Amino acid sequence: MNAHLRKAVASLAACAAASGSALAQPPEPTALIDHQHCMFCHTVDKPFLAPSFRQIADRYRDQPHASAMLEAKLRHGGKAHWGDMSMPLPAERGGPLSAEDAHTLVQWVLSQ
Template sequence: MRTAHLLTFGWLLAAGAHAGANTGDLATAADLAKASGCYSCHAANEKIVGPAFASVAEKYAGDKDAPASLAQSIQMGSKGKWGRAAMPAHSGLSADDVKLLAQWVLATRP
């Protein structure tokens, strides 16, 4: 499991320029995801309580409104997008942190 996270993180670092974020932003986003409890319900490539980050990225691929939509779900919480489990709101995060997390999730690849 740890190897999969490291491989995914390594890929994210390599893809940073393509995703419009630098490697410092991606490292910050990974740390922020850990500190915010994202990994309590999500993993890079497997469903836990919520969908895998890669599944979220796949679902929203090509959607120009995806960063804003995902940021809103992170900030305000959501219900019904991925089944019956609700995602809690993360209203304590700044708008910049929420935007960074959304971009980081959308850059995840299987």
């Protein structure tokens, strides 16, 4: 995540915390989604070749270690947790993904 986006997300979190409300939904990381070809298999709200981002959020949002597991799956690929389709290797999706970018994507998905 670039420094500008990181500051924007931190500002949103600080505003929400100061107002006593729930955290605002982070902005969609469009460039990362496009670079990783996420929409080839996922959509925001309906299953396609893989579960929707909302389905993923509903399943994992409240699980304590889900973020780390999902980030690792994004960075390294992994076995299927939904049906028969596994998460493709990064080389098949657009190239390597940094830990920071994986975290950004996962936090956005879990906010759906």
